[in-house]
Amino acid sequence: xxxxxxxxxxxxxxxxxxxxxxxxxxxxxxxxxxxxxxxxxxxxxxxxxxxxxxxxxxxxxxxxxxxxxxxxxxxxxxxxxxxxxxxxxxxxxxxxxxxxxxxxxxxxxxxxxxxxxxxxxxxxxxxxxxxxxxxxxxxxxxxxxxxxxxxxxxxxxxxxxxxxxxxxxxxxxxxxxxxxxxxxxxxxxxxxxxxxxxxxxxxxxxxxxxxxxxxxxxxxxxxxxxxxxxxxxxxxxxxxxxxxxxxxxxxxxxxxxxxxxxxxxxxxxxxxxxxxxxxxxxxxxxxxxxxxxxxxxxxxxxxxxxxxxxxxxxxxx
Amino acid sequence: xxxxxxxxxxxxxxxxxxxxxxxxxxxxxxxxxxxxxxxxxxxxxxxxxxxxxxxxxxxxxxxxxxxxxxxxxxxxxxxxxxxxxxxxxxxxxxxxxxxxxxxxxxxxxxxxxxxxxxxxxxxxxxxxxxxxxxxxxxxxxxxxxxxxxxxxxxxxxxxxxxxxxxxxxxxxxxxxxxxxxxxxxxxxxxxxxxxxxxxxxxxxxxxxxxxxxxxxxxxxxxxxxxxxxxxxxxxxxxxxxxxxxxxxx
Ligand SMILES: Cc1cc2nc3c(=O)[nH]c(=O)nc-3n(C[C@H](O)[C@H](O)[C@H](O)COP(=O)(O)OP(=O)(O)OC[C@H]3O[C@@H](n4cnc5c(N)ncnc54)[C@H](O)[C@@H]3O)c2cc1C
Numbered sequence: 001x002x003x004x005x006x007x008x009x010x011x012x013x014x015x016x017x018x019x020x021x022x023x024x025x026x027x028x029x030x031x032x033x034x035x036x037x038x039x040x041x042x043x044x045x046x047x048x049x050x051x052x053x054x055x056x057x058x059x060x061x062x063x064x065x066x067x068x069x070x071x072x073x074x075x076x077x078x079x080x081x082x083x084x085x086x087x088x089x090x091x092x093x094x095x096x097x098x099x100x101x102x103x104x105x106x107x108x109x110x111x112x113x114x115x116x117x118x119x120x121x122x123x124x125x126x127x128x129x130x131x132x133x134x135x136x137x138x139x140x141x142x143x144x145x146x147x148x149x150x151x152x153x154x155x156x157x158x159x160x161x162x163x164x165x166x167x168x169x170x171x172x173x174x175x176x177x178x179x180x181x182x183x184x185x186x187x188x189x190x191x192x193x194x195x196x197x198x199x200x201x202x203x204x205x206x207x208x209x210x211x212x213x214x215x216x217x218x219x220x221x222x223x224x225x226x227x228x229x230x231x232x233x234x235x236x237x238x239x240x241x242x243x244x245x246x247x248x249x250x251x252x253x254x255x256x257x258x259x260x261x262x263x264x265x266x267x268x269x270x271x272x273x274x275x276x277x278x279x280x281x282x283x284x285x286x287x288x289x290x291x292x293x294x295x296x297x298x299x300x301x302x303x304x305x306x307x308x309x310x311x312x313x314x315x316x317x
Numbered sequence: 318x319x320x321x322x323x324x325x326x327x328x329x330x331x332x333x334x335x336x337x338x339x340x341x342x343x344x345x346x347x348x349x350x351x352x353x354x355x356x357x358x359x360x361x362x363x364x365x366x367x368x369x370x371x372x373x374x375x376x377x378x379x380x381x382x383x384x385x386x387x388x389x390x391x392x393x394x395x396x397x398x399x400x401x402x403x404x405x406x407x408x409x410x411x412x413x414x415x416x417x418x419x420x421x422x423x424x425x426x427x428x429x430x431x432x433x434x435x436x437x438x439x440x441x442x443x444x445x446x447x448x449x450x451x452x453x454x455x456x457x458x459x460x461x462x463x464x465x466x467x468x469x470x471x472x473x474x475x476x477x478x479x480x481x482x483x484x485x486x487x488x489x490x491x492x493x494x495x496x497x498x499x500x501x502x503x504x505x506x507x508x509x510x511x512x513x514x515x516x517x518x519x520x521x522x523x524x525x526x527x528x529x530x531x532x533x534x535x536x537x538x539x540x541x542x543x544x545x546x547x548x549x550x551x552x553x554x555x556x557x558x559x560x561x562x563x564x565x566x
Contacts, residue, residue, distance in 0.1 A: 010478075069483070070446065070449070070456055070458070071449075071455060071456065074450060092477050093458075093459060093474075093475075093476040093477045094476075094477075096442050096446075096458070096459075097446060097456075097458045097459070098446075099446075100411070100442075100443035100444075100446035100447045100450070101446045101447065101449055101450035101456065102450070103412070103443075103447065103450070104412070104415065104446070104447040104448075104449075104450025104451050105450050107412075108412075108531075109410050109411070109412040109530075109531035109532055110411075110412075110441075110443055111532065112440070112441045112442055112443060113440065113442075118535075122535060126440065126540070127343075127438065127439050127440055127537070128328070128334040128343060128437070128438060128440070129334075129437065129440065130540055131333070131334040131336075131343075131540065132334060132336050132343050132537050132538065132539065132540070133537070133538050133539070133540050134534060134536075134537045135534070135535040135536045135537075135538070136532045136533065136534055136535065137532065137533040137535055138531065138532055139531050139532070139533065140531050173453075174486070175453075175454065175455035175456075175485070175486050176455045176456070176457070176483050176484060176485045176486065177483065177484045178481070178482075178483055179471065179482040179483060179484050180481075180482050181476075181478070181479060181480065181481045181482070182479050182480040182481075182482075183478045183479040183480075184478070184479045192477075196565070196566065220566055228495065231496070232495070232496060237479060237480075238461065238475045238479070238480065238496065239475075239476070239477060239478060239479050244437070244440070245434075245435065245494070245495060247477070252565045253559065253565040253566065263330075263333070264330070270540075270543060273565065274559070274563050274565050275543075275545065276555060276559065282548075287545065287546060287548070288543075288545050288546055289543045289545040290545045290546070290547070291544075291545060291547055291563070292547060292548075292549050292555055292558055292559065293545075293546070293547065293548045293549065294548070294549050294551075294552065294555050295548065296552070301552055304552040305552050305555070305556065308552050308553055308555075308556045309556060309566075312556060312560060314556070314560055314566055317566075
């Protein structure tokens with residue numbers, strides 16, 4: 001058996017989510033081949049070749065593949081599918097966009113966002129915003145799966161020495177064109193991989209007030225996240241959103257500030273190791289999942305938290 | 318321009334989901350059902366395009382049991398012109414749904430299909446992408462902004478790293494995200510008017526689509542419960558516990 005893993009990357013760096021997908025693929029059993037589709041992405045292919053548990057790297061380079069347009073990438077994946085028992089991708093926005101289109105071309109019912117590999121054809125995945133966990137068995141000849149990053153440890157970045165092979169077959173479908181991106185330039189750790197996350201909700205009252213959270217984040221080496229309400233209100237950009245329809249995070253420590261704890265928010269953070277919260281309403285549902293809940297006005301508690309961390313000399317790890 | 322908008326009847330987003338004791342699924346008996354919130358956003362987008370004069374007809378489609386008609390009535394009350402109901406009892410997987418939608422696209426020849434990016438029951442996030450693949454159309458997923466651009470459509474997509482702009486050729490599939498718009502509530506007169514609008518009925522057999530599931534549900538379980546609820550009395554205690562007791566900072 002051989003397993004194809006679609007690598008998510010930005011043509012310069014391999015995403016961490018791909019490392020999690022490699023781990024999931026190895027649990028399915030079989031030699032793991034990583035497909036790096038992009039343009040000017042030799043560095044990504046070289047990085048993928050070093051990942052432990054990867055036996056082969058295929059690189060497809062073409063201007064049409066540079067921006068991960070599903071219309072161009074899906075046929076490439078479908079075209080090379082026949083030699084594989086599984087096709088796996090991280091459940092990032094690229095994976096979610098591309099994989100079902102490739103599955104359509106192959107007449108396969110994809111299994112989305114798995115959190116566990118039970119056996120080569122059976123997987124666990126959350127449904128209903130994680131309020132139920134479904135174990136599903138795929139009857140398709142090739143299993144197509146996207147992987148929830150937080151549920152699998154990342155494969156080691158060093159230790160592998162896979163051969164890198166160039167592949168052709170890329171073409172521009174001529175259906176769509178990439179116009180540009182507005183990426184949040186953020187010096188902080190990435191939300192989905194940070195060891196500590198501090199998130200703000202509607203209770204923050206403004207984007208400016210997020211500066212308070214950023215100061216604490218800087219002390220702890222944390223990423224800053226948000227609830228949907230805070231994003232909708234325009235306090236912070238969309239890529240801060242944690243939840244059922246935003247990002248799923250599972251840090252060592254999640255601090256929810258001025259967030260009520262709606263099920264859609266909990267769906268994105270309830271697997272965090274330790275959850276702390278600051279909320280002035282002791283009835284807020286967030287307290288039911290918090291290991292350490294503080295009933296307080298955030299406008300007093302957050303500056304006090306910063307002062308206490310400084311006083312105790314606590315620094316980012 | 319004609320737009321097709323598929324809508325799904327799902328458990329209301331406010332309902333606390335309960336897993337059945339026999340692990341066969343979740344309990345849907347006597348719980349409030351509503352239109353999938355993302356589909357409301359899709360209907361709103363189509364209706365706004367009609368109000369702006371760029372769209373001439375909005376056709377709502379649902380695939381599901383008899384009661385799914387209520388969801389179509391909601392779409393009609395929001396402003397869809399007419400509706401198609403593919404009547405089917407039991408689970409339908411995204412691939413089967415997309416195949417039936419592809420058949421309806423052949424029959425109806427819309428210029429655009431607007432869908433929600435995911436349904437809040439199965440959380441699969443697939444149907445729009447599969448449909449685009451089956452039809453060979455362009456796809457703009459997770460869309461938070463839609464603009465007309467010469468002969469096509471320009472969409473802003475919400476992606477992991479921020480926002481992305483992509484130009485799509487027509488015909489196109491859009492899957493919409495939360496921040497595209499705020500769906501309207503249907504007014505009472507519009508709800509009354511919607512009762513008179515046409516709903517055509519079809520079956521999967523008539524469309525010639527095999528709906529047999531490809532995935533076998535082995536079991537559905539409750540997620541592990543978190544033992545939360547502990548409180549601290551002060552910021553000092555919070556920091557001390559985090560630092561000394563649990564050691565995460
Ligand atoms: C289809 C769908 C998908 C969704 N997806 C997501 C998602 O991915 N992520 C997500 O987060 N939400 C999502 N939601 C929205 C979700 O249902 C909630 O509306 C949202 O999470 C609420 O955000 P919030 O907790 O910041 O706001 P609120 O619920 O308004 O809570 C604000 C909290 O702040 C507290 N507060 C206010 N002032 C202070 C103060 N001075 N000091 C301390 N505490 C204070 C209040 O007590 C309250 O508990 C989704 C909803 C739908 C319908």
